[in-house]
Amino acid sequence: MWNNIDQDRHYLGQFQIDDETIPGEILYNKKSGIIMLSLKRKIESIGKSFGKKPYISGELNTGAVVKLFNTRCVKNHTENFSLQHLHFLADKMLFGKVEDCYPKFNKMVCTVENALAWSGLSQVKDEFDKITICGLGDVPTYNWYGVKIRFRTDLKNDFWTTPRKEECKVVERLVIEIESTEKQPMDFFIQIRNDITALISFAIKDNINVESQSLFDYDIPRMIGPIESHREFVLITNEPYHYLLNSSQFWYNFYLNQLPINDDLSDKLTKLKPIFNLYLSLFKYEDMPIEMVFLNIVQAIETFHSRFFYKDKKKLYVQSVYDRFEKSVHFESLKKLLLSDTQMDENCNFIILVSRLNDLLIGRYDGLFYEFYGEDSEYAQRIADTRHYYTHYGKSKEAKALKGDDLLDAIEILRLLLEYNVCLVLGIDRREQTISSLRSYFAHKQLDNHQVGS
Numbered sequence: 001m002w003n004n005i006d007q008d009r010h011y012l013g014q015f016q017i018d019d020e021t022i023p024g025e026i027l028y029n030k031k032s033g034i035i036m037l038s039l040k041r042k043i044e045s046i047g048k049s050f051g052k053k054p055y056i057s058g059e060l061n062t063g064a065v066v067k068l069f070n071t072r073c074v075k076n077h078t079e080n081f082s083l084q085h086l087h088f089l090a091d092k093m094l095f096g097k098v099e100d101c102y103p104k105f106n107k108m109v110c111t112v113e114n115a116l117a118w119s120g121l122s123q124v125k126d127e128f129d130k131i132t133i134c135g136l137g138d139v140p141t142y143n144w145y146g147v148k149i150r151f152r153t154d155l156k157n158d159f160w161t162t163p164r165k166e167e168c169k170v171v172e173r174l175v176i177e178i179e180s181t182e183k184q185p186m187d188f189f190i191q192i193r194n195d196i197t198a199l200i201s202f203a204i205k206d207n208i209n210v211e212s213q214s215l216f217d218y219d220i221p222r223m224i225g226p227i228e229s230h231r232e233f234v235l236i237t238n239e240p241y242h243y244l245l246n247s248s249q250f251w252y253n254f255y256l257n258q259l260p261i262n263d264d265l266s267d268k269l270t271k272l273k274p275i276f277n278l279y280l281s282l283f284k285y286e287d288m289p290i291e292m293v294f295l296n297i298v299q300a301i302e303t304f305h306s307r308f309f310y311k312d313k314k315k316l317y318v319q320s321v322y323d324r325f326e327k328s329v330h331f332e333s334l335k336k337l338l339l340s341d342t343q344m345d346e347n348c349n350f351i352i353l354v355s356r357l358n359d360l361l362i363g364r365y366d367g368l369f370y371e372f373y374g375e376d377s378e379y380a381q382r383i384a385d386t387r388h389y390y391t392h393y394g395k396s397k398e399a400k401a402l403k404g405d406d407l408l409d410a411i412e413i414l415r416l417l418l419e420y421n422v423c424l425v426l427g428i429d430r431r432e433q434t435i436s437s438l439r440s441y442f443a444h445k446q447l448d449n450h451q452v453g454s
Contacts, residue, residue, distance in 0.1 A: 002101040005030040005241050013060035024086075026058075026066070026093065027085055033240035037068060037088040043078065050076060051087060055101060061091070065097040067184070072317040089238075096174070096233035104183035105233070108176075109218040110193050111154055113209040114244050115174040115200050119256045123155045124172060142259070145266045147184075150177040151256060173211060173321060186215065190237065193271045198276040199285070202422070203253045207242035245274050245283055245382070253419050253430065268425055271307045272372065275300045279418060282411075290407055291390050292299070297414045298387045308425055317351050320345075324365070334362065337373055337380070352385045360417055368420070368434060370412060371442075383410060412441060 009024040015037065024039035037056060050073040075087035094103070094221050116122065121139065125132050142149040154174035154175045158168040178192050193213070200208055213235045220231035225230045259265070280299035281293050310316040318339060337358040342348065357380035361369040370378040382402060389401035402410050421436045 006402070011060050011064075011066065013058045013066070015056055015058035017050070017056055022086075024058075026068070026237060028093075030133070031241045033238040034161045035068065035090040035093055035236065035238050037071065037086075037090065039086040039088070041084045041086070043082060044083050046078070046081070047139065047450070050088075053088070055386070056088065056090075057162060064095055066093055066095050067091045069355045092190075092235060092237040094186070094217075094233050094235055099235070101269065102185060103217070103233075104185050105215040106180055106183055106218040106230070108189035108193060108235075109211060109216070110176045110178070110213040111173045111211045112176060112200070112248075113173060113211050114206060115204070115208045116153065116172055117249050118153050118200055118204050118252060119153070119174045121151060121256075122155050122172060123153055124170065140261050142261065142265075144264055144269070144394070147180045147192065147378060149192075149196070150179075152177065153177070162396070181221075183217070186235065191214065195273060198273060198280070199269060199362075202272075202276050202419075203255070204247065205251060205253065205283065206247075207375045209241050209244075210211045210237070210239060213237070218415055230433055232369065242284060243286065247283075253423055254426070254428045258428050263427055265426065272304075272422065274420075275422065279415075280301065282415065290411065294402075294407055294411050294414075295387065297388055297411055297418065298383065301360065301414060301418050302353055302356055304421065305351070307358075309359070310349065310351070313342075314349055314351055317355070328365075333377075337362070339379060353387065354380045357383055360421055361419070368431060368433075369413075369417065371438075383414070386410065409441075416441075 001336070006029070009026075009028045009030075011022070011028070013026075013193050015019050015024050016022075017039075020041070022039045022041045024037060027038065028034070037058075052070075052072045054071075055069050056071050057065075059065055070091035071085060071088040074089050075085065077085040079085065092236055121134060121136055123134060125134055136152055139150055139152050152175050153172050155170070155172045157170040158165050161168075176193065176196055178189050178196075180186055180188075190310045193210075195212070197208055215229045215233045215235055268434065276298045281288055281296040285450035306312040310320060321335065321338045325331050325338075328334065338355055340352075340354065343352050343355045358373055361373040361380065363369065367374075383398065383447070386402045386407070389397040416434055420430060423430045
């Protein structure tokens with residue numbers, strides 16, 4: 001646990017570059033995520049040029065062994081033709097002696113901040129105004145990506161110290177375990193970890209941060225007293241620390257126990273990765289203009305529809321419209337929404353944005369988003385016109401574009417539409433929560449209109 005994420009950590013040692021050992025120091029800042037290696041080498045006249053290096057090995061003055069990966073030289077300065085200053089940035093660093101240049105491991109254990117409530121797991125129980133600490137018991141195993149994924153918690157507290165402190169601090173975090181029967185490279189585990197953390201961020205509509213992470217090699221034993229364990233390698237990666245909104249649990253999209261235990265979500269999470277990244281612009285990046293947030297949400301919806309519906313083929317989409325609605329008494333109005341003249345133009349061989357939006361708004365044809373396709377048949381077109389205005393500026397498009405509060409309203413509806421449909425893909429039906437959110441939206445709109453009218 002880092003008490004001060006703004007504080008730089010310095011690690012002095014000797015580092016191996018090519019066939020040369022050079023003294024230097026590693027500087028790591030958890031808040032910014034910067035991992036920088038600073039070196040000074042003596043030269044006789046002209047310094048040597050350096051570019052990218054897949055790894056740089058080193059031994060710290062404490063005796064610890066470290067390896068930096070995906071390094072690139074960002075500063076190369078020669079002083080008085082006698083001393084060369086080098087700065088390398090790295091994507092990650094691994095503490096512990098590994099024999100291979102590109103080591104492989106069996107397990108990653110990752111502790112994350114701001115995901116405890118989502119997990120529904122805790123070793124601290126509060127019953128009848130009495131707080132007790134107990135074990136977690138059995139936790140479920142999820143079989144994704146050909147590996148075993150488990151969630152548990154890590155509890156640190158001062159209750160058991162002797163003598164008891166006057167002020168005791170209790171910290172409990174969610175721990176993600178990713179275990180493979182076959183040894184895998186670091187990037188394999190990091191990729192799965194990133195997919196899981198993106199899933200959790202989508203679920204809680206907030207940032208989570210990686211507090212610590214380690215890798216384990218089952219082939220390297222380690223004795224802890226009389227007990228044999230596996231060698232642990234501490235991993236530090238260059239992700240920056242993200243501020244936390246501390247959003248209310250009431251607005252979570254879903255909780256861990258709502259994910260189907262027997263469903264392998266690997267392919268779905270892989271497809272959802274760019275969609276999650278676009279969705280996270282709602283809260284992950286400070287001071288993002290609302291125009292950019294709008295464009296990202298629209299792009300997220302377009303990407304989602306293309307990846308999960310009709311194999312992104314117009315022919316399959318058109319056939320689906322007829323299969324679903326041809327016998328409906330409202331077919332002509334639905335056809336106008338889903339198969340517009342622009343969509344059915346013979347020169348158009350793709351699914352246009354208006355069609356994608358209306359297809360998701362109509363959804364199961366259960367009326368969930370009826371106000372945005374039945375009562376307002378031009379809603380999807382206004383969203384598309386607004387997107388086109390912000391991506392292809394022109395005076396003729398300006399009058400059709402949503403701005404200000406109307407743009408914020410559009411972001412809210414598109415967010416609800418995306419959240420509802422992504423959850424369906426994950427096997428979670430949040431219809432009731434969506435109805436509640438839509439009612440709240442219309443209540444606020446009615447209040448705003450009343451205040452403007454008065």
